[in-house]
Amino acid sequence: MPTSPDVDAWFERYDNPQKPLVHAVRRAVLDSDPRVTETIKWQAPTFVYKGNIASFYPKARAHASLMFHTGASLPDPHGILEGEGDVSRVAKFADLEDLDRKRAALQEMVRAWIAAKDA
Template sequence: MADDVDAWMAKYENPQKPLVEAVRQVVLKADKRMTETIKWQAPTFVYKGNLASFYPKSKAHVSLMFHTGAQIPGDFPSLQGTGDVSRVMKFLDAADLKLKAAELGRLVRAWCDLRDRG
């Protein structure tokens, strides 16, 4: 985990903070190639480019925006959006994260594999 993200999390005040931290752990544990930093004033996951950033102002759920989610190969039914570029995955609560954790892990590994290929 990155010190800058730890510092950001320490100051982050939002009712969804525990869920943001739980999602963060799932992403970081999914693939050892994944790292994190602060970009756009939010925790951002990176490996040979930006994978996803949290939308930190959301209070009703945790929203993770995949910058080029439409281009990640594989079937990820929890990704929302229809545009040519980005996708969003939302987590309503800990139970919802538990249901989506395996899919999120597959998505992270697919991103890392894609970045290694090209």
């Protein structure tokens, strides 16, 4: 899956102990569907398909945190999203093993976003 040169440059500058985990989450999201692209918005990598899907919260240092902009409207049968607001939800990944456990659910949510946008 091609990556964005802007996001690649952001990762070069990214100084965080969770950098390898954030990069692995990035790969998982991009591998969800070839139509997903990435850009930098709000000073963080953001995944896009016919609108903003999710953005990293780059200051999280204890885990990788991915905020789904309209996560409250996405199906979450595996319960990986946190939050109770009207619009957004957050998926947190504690480490690479946690990401491995949640990878299929994460990718299902990205595909659900795409399906909703294509409907």
